[in-house]
Amino acid sequence: MTADPDCLFCKxxxxxxxxxxxxxxxxxxxxxxxxxxxxxxxxVVPRSHYPNAAAxxxxxxxxxxxxxxxxxxxxxxxxxxxxxxLVFNTGADAHQTVFHVHMHVLGGRKMGWPPG
Numbered sequence: 001m002t003a004d005p006d007c008l009f010c011k012x013x014x015x016x017x018x019x020x021x022x023x024x025x026x027x028x029x030x031x032x033x034x035x036x037x038x039x040x041x042x043x044v045v046p047r048s049h050y051p052n053a054a055a056x057x058x059x060x061x062x063x064x065x066x067x068x069x070x071x072x073x074x075x076x077x078x079x080x081x082x083x084x085x086l087v088f089n090t091g092a093d094a095h096q097t098v099f100h101v102h103m104h105v106l107g108g109r110k111m112g113w114p115p116g
Contacts, residue, residue: 004049009100013047022077027063028070030105038085039108040078044070051099053088071105080107087115 003010011017012031019031022042033041046063050056057064068086075084084107089096 002049004100007049007100008098009043009045009102010049013045023070023074025066025070027060027066030070030074033104037104038106038111040074040080040084040105042074042078042105044074044103044105045100050101052090052096053101053103054090056101067103071103074105075107078107083107083111085111085115 003014008017012019013029021029021031023030023044027047028044029047030042030044033043044067046056046060046067048056048060048063050059053064056067071084071086084105087104087106088101089104
């Protein structure tokens with residue numbers, strides 16, 4: 001898929017909107033969340049536009065796998081030896097607010113269960 005000209009994350013990927021980018025590959029961009037919910041809160045997005053994780057898995061399964069590899073690298077970079085959480089919100093009821101698939105990498109504090 002190509003970029004969506006109205007998508008916030010597509011604009012970040014294109015460098016049109018500034019973000020604190022912490023990792024980039026040919027297929028992914030990772031940047032700090034503006035409203036962090038943990039000491040480490042990074043969003044990992046594919047460079048291509050898909051509305052949610054299921055659509056990405058159907059359209060570009062290799063890129064979906066790259067999101068997880070990028071998350072591991074971020075966890076190592078941020079010293080999240082005690083663990084970290086990976087979250088996809090899919091749909092408005094799950095509190096997805098930007099409809100460009102993105103993985104939240106959360107860590108640096110003890111997480112509770114159940115989430116949400």
